[in-house]
Amino acid sequence: MTKYKLIATAAMGLEAIVADEVRKLGYECTVDNGKVIFEGDELAVARTNLWLRTADRIKIQLGEFKATTFDELFEKTKVLPWEQFITKDSEFPVSGKSIKSTLYSVPDCQAIVKKAIVERLKSQYRAVEWFQETGAKVPIEVAIRKDFVTLTIDTSGAGLHKRGYRVQQGAAPLKETLAAALIQLTNWTPDRPFVDLFCGSGTIPIEAALIGQNIAPGFNRDFLAEEWEIMPAGIWEKAREEAEDLANYDQSLQITGSDIQHSAVEMATQNAQEAGLAGVIQFKQMQATDFKTRDMYGVIVSNPPYGERISDRPGVEKLYQQLGQTLADLDTWSIYFITSHEEFEKHFGKKATKKRKLFNGFIRTDYYQYWGKRHPRED
Numbered sequence: 001m002t003k004y005k006l007i008a009t010a011a012m013g014l015e016a017i018v019a020d021e022v023r024k025l026g027y028e029c030t031v032d033n034g035k036v037i038f039e040g041d042e043l044a045v046a047r048t049n050l051w052l053r054t055a056d057r058i059k060i061q062l063g064e065f066k067a068t069t070f071d072e073l074f075e076k077t078k079v080l081p082w083e084q085f086i087t088k089d090s091e092f093p094v095s096g097k098s099i100k101s102t103l104y105s106v107p108d109c110q111a112i113v114k115k116a117i118v119e120r121l122k123s124q125y126r127a128v129e130w131f132q133e134t135g136a137k138v139p140i141e142v143a144i145r146k147d148f149v150t151l152t153i154d155t156s157g158a159g160l161h162k163r164g165y166r167v168q169q170g171a172a173p174l175k176e177t178l179a180a181a182l183i184q185l186t187n188w189t190p191d192r193p194f195v196d197l198f199c200g201s202g203t204i205p206i207e208a209a210l211i212g213q214n215i216a217p218g219f220n221r222d223f224l225a226e227e228w229e230i231m232p233a234g235i236w237e238k239a240r241e242e243a244e245d246l247a248n249y250d251q252s253l254q255i256t257g258s259d260i261q262h263s264a265v266e267m268a269t270q271n272a273q274e275a276g277l278a279g280v281i282q283f284k285q286m287q288a289t290d291f292k293t294r295d296m297y298g299v300i301v302s303n304p305p306y307g308e309r310i311s312d313r314p315g316v317e318k319l320y321q322q323l324g325q326t327l328a329d330l331d332t333w334s335i336y337f338i339t340s341h342e343e344f345e346k347h348f349g350k351k352a353t354k355k356r357k358l359f360n361g362f363i364r365t366d367y368y369q370y371w372g373k374r375h376p377r378e379d
């Protein structure tokens with residue numbers, strides 16, 4: 001097997017969480033803007049695609065160099081061993097981006113890179129004059145930042161947030177990768193109760209259950225690199241077998257998701273079933289402010305309405321205020337809310353132990369963290 005330079009791309013603000021996950025899989029890594037960089041072979045490509053809960057994609061970096069002219073871009077692209085990934089039939093579209101660089105015309109950069117790769121392949125596959133591109137897809141990206149070119153190949157295909165379980169979605173679903181990050185930022189362990197009071201289509205409880213039973217998030221989907229001839233035989237089977245061995249379906253969990261809307265509860269139930277978690281999570285219709293519990297040391301993670309439209313604000317502020325009262329006595333519980341409402345703490349009636357800036361898509365949000373009393377076991 002060959003060692004490659006691999007990149008796990010990450011949403012802004014989630015890099016450190018992705019890096020933690022990469023390290024837990026056994027790979028040393030470094031963090032840059034929007035990416036986590038590590039070394040690994042083909043098995044690492046399969047394992048990271050299957051296991052990383054918070055990364056967007058896994059890419060192979062084929063080259064990086066400085067280029068300020070099209071000639072330089074062409075020549076430095078042409079010397080790279082593209083034939084390692086692209087066969088005579090592969091489809092190899094080139095996408096691009098350019099930031100603060102002399103070569104700013106993205107369509108031209110894409111065309112030059114494509115031409116350079118074709119030249120390289122022609123010199124390798126001598127009999128081929130014209131590449132039909134009817135085979136497996138090998139998407140290439142040319143990214144230029146301050147005249148520095150990075151050439152990568154995407155191994156994931158659909159973004160890793162697409163786990164394959166979302167058959168239904170509500171109006172403002174949370175990305176699965178962000179939901180997994182929110183949970184990993186808590187102190188939850190599978191033996192403690194877990195609650196989402198605004199579950200919508202069920203993303204947060206479903207991701208919690210996958211984490212709780214150590215189920216690989218990519219287990220129910222395919223990846224682009226599975227179709228590549230260059231992947232050594234049996235690699236994906238090996239990675240899937242490892243995932244099957246590590247899954248702990250017997251771990252009992254106490255996870256509940258509730259929502260004021262019946263339709264949301266139905267959606268969430270269906271999505272959980274699709275994820276293979278039927279019966280693992282309890283979903284019910286409930287007004288969040290009616291929450292009551294005798295359990296201790298639980299964790300609440302919720303994505304409540306934000307009141308982005310001015311007209312929705314008073315209602316949402318009242319809701320936050322009532323929530324503050326409902327949850328006021330749960331001193332052993334740790335409570336986490338993500339919202340873009342800048343005065344959440346004021347309405348909720350309590351200052352957060354810690355706040356963390358996060359992006360929910362393009363919306364700037366804060367993750368308000370209220371730490372409960374430590375579990376005796378943690379002392």
Ligand SMILES: C[S@@+](CC[C@H](N)C(=O)[O-])C[C@H]1O[C@@H](n2cnc3c(N)ncnc32)[C@H](O)[C@@H]1O
Pocket residue numbers: 170172173174175197198199200201202203204258259260261264286287288289303304305306319
């Ligand atoms: C931003 S969405 C949550 C989306 C969810 N995280 C997902 O991934 O699908 C907010 C949810 O809160 C629900 N909701 C609004 N007011 C509520 C209340 N007072 N009690 C319980 N749920 C409420 C809405 O029905 C909606 O499903």
